[in-house]
Amino acid sequence: MEPMRILFISIEGNTRNFVNNLTAYAQKMHQQDSAHPLVESVEISDQTDFAQETKPFFVTVPTYLDGGDGIDSGVTELLTTTLGEYVGYKDNAKLCLGVFGSGNKNFNAQYCLTAKRYSRMFQVPFLADFELRGTDQDVQRIYQDMVERSAEVLTAQ
Numbered sequence: 001m002e003p004m005r006i007l008f009i010s011i012e013g014n015t016r017n018f019v020n021n022l023t024a025y026a027q028k029m030h031q032q033d034s035a036h037p038l039v040e041s042v043e044i045s046d047q048t049d050f051a052q053e054t055k056p057f058f059v060t061v062p063t064y065l066d067g068g069d070g071i072d073s074g075v076t077e078l079l080t081t082t083l084g085e086y087v088g089y090k091d092n093a094k095l096c097l098g099v100f101g102s103g104n105k106n107f108n109a110q111y112c113l114t115a116k117r118y119s120r121m122f123q124v125p126f127l128a129d130f131e132l133r134g135t136d137q138d139v140q141r142i143y144q145d146m147v148e149r150s151a152e153v154l155t156a157q
């Protein structure tokens with residue numbers, strides 16, 4: 001089975017840490033039973049050369065917003081915009097299977113708002129959220145979400 005591909009951006013390292021744990025968990029699952037897919041991750045940063053993706057992928061994005069309350073007034077996405085631009089590059093969005101949001105619940109209504117905005121902008125499902133570096137349970141839950149979403153898209157084809 002093809003590895004499940006995940007594109008992410010990480011400013012302070014939480015999302016990178018989560019994706020590393022997810023990749024390690026997938027490896028463990030795959031060793032137990034090769035029917036469990038591996039996870040391959042790609043970190044997008046300001047240094048990334050934009051490319052046309054050729055395989056389906058997931059996105060994980062943390063939220064950094066400036067201004068507004070996220071509901072009534074406009075907010076500006078900070079620091080993570082390169083990932084949004086990458087997904088919007090050429091036909092990449094058509095291959096996006098869904099978005100995972102990372103954030104901090106102290107931000108209340110703005111919790112994971114960037115992932116929710118990507119979901120709307122690119123017309124892809126908002127699949128799940130996790131706080132900060134995520135827990136072991138979050139890793140297992142999101143791995144399962146990726147497996148189910150991949151299967152759903154495959155059977156729809």
Ligand SMILES: Cc1cc2nc3c(=O)[nH]c(=O)nc-3n(C[C@H](O)[C@H](O)[C@H](O)COP(=O)(O)O)c2cc1C
Nearest residue numbers: 010011012013014015062063103104107111112132
């Ligand atoms: C300046 C700043 C603004 C943030 N704004 C939000 C926000 O609006 N909503 C939210 O859910 N989390 C917010 N966060 C929390 C981050 O999304 C969270 O710490 C995330 O895990 C960071 O991921 P990273 O370490 O991979 O960059 C903010 C953090 C900082 C430092």
